[in-house]
Amino acid sequence: MTDDFIKLTDRLASPATDIAPALWLPLLHLLAQGDPVEIERLAAVTGHTVPEIHAALAAVPDTEYDGDGRIIGQGLTQRPTPHRLELAGDQLYTWCALDTLIFPALLGTTARIESSCHATGVPIRLSVGASGVTDVEPNTAVVSLINPEDMSSIRSAFCNQVHFFASDEAAQPWLAAHPDGSVVPVAEAHRIGTAMAGSLLDEILPAQPAAPEKGAHGCAC
Template sequence: MSIDSDALADRLTAATGGDPTGWLWPVLLRRLATGHPGSLDDLAQATGRHRDEVRNALAALPDTEYDEHGRVVGHGLTLRETPHRFTVAGRQLYTWCALDTLIFPTVLDQPARVVSPTPGGGARVRLHVDPIAGVTALEPATAVVSVLIPDRCDSVRAAFCDQVHFFATPTTAQDWLTDHPGGTVLTVAEALELGRRLAQDLTRGPGCC
């Protein structure tokens, strides 16, 4: 390995301040993966927690997306369209960033098909991700993933996710690296290892990553 996925994951945890909602997050993702929003009552029943406890946990996640009825429609995995298309069990979903597409198959324990544009309106990257087998198809095979760990991030989506992209080749990522001197570019295999480590941390429960 040319990266230390544990070290990168630890740096991201330190930047975000950790996530005390490991009991809620995977349940929320599984609900969203059905293609339906999650109400407070839905999530309370699924987690065995009080409705107010769920509400307070969601309030601690400022990037969470809601519909007009106050139901959750997105947090990393989203029902709202983004550039990152994430298809599970025939359902068209979306993610906030390229790395999300490599994290969520592990959390959901389901394979996914991913289509994501490269920055600047360039080529699309297409891949199949299996929770056990890993990346089973990748086009182009030279694709890489950009990662920039912020010093801190009150908004994970703005400070971290918005800088995590697929690029068709390491060469096409060079301009991004020049503009983001603290960033790094990972092979898709390396990004998958990082994603699996983050998935383990984020589903470990209270006090996890």
């Protein structure tokens, strides 16, 4: 990876995003079960009080909730987006293309990914597992990346600009509109994503409570 991408990885795994990794990883595991996550459940899994969870989530304005105040999305989401992620038979979604390449590593699972070219609508499909990225269709697919100054709202500042494109050529209008952005092959985006996942896991795991056990909906933990 270039120095710019190393810096991006460090920033995405840092407190600059207002995401508390020790809270976020258990939340990802719970969201991966396919059901809305009650605040009380997240508190029990992380060993925090309910007021502490509310305070932590208040610092993350992008968090998605259902009508009953249960969490349904934080990077990994149960609300449909263009980026579909199949985990252990459950259909989930992510906020951006890079998320689809990060979350399998964080959750310790394999995934089948379906999205579409942001410019042309051409379907993009791939698999992610222990051996890396496989079965990329089309094999010319790339991922757009950007390194914004303000990460306080990671979804609007970063995720909303991180797309799949069918090829470098298809990404040229996006690059013209985002001169500070870059596009990289899917395999390189996966390396960036797994580097970020590794940084997060190194930070979290020494003090991380056990992940929730696999539930009826097939948690990808």
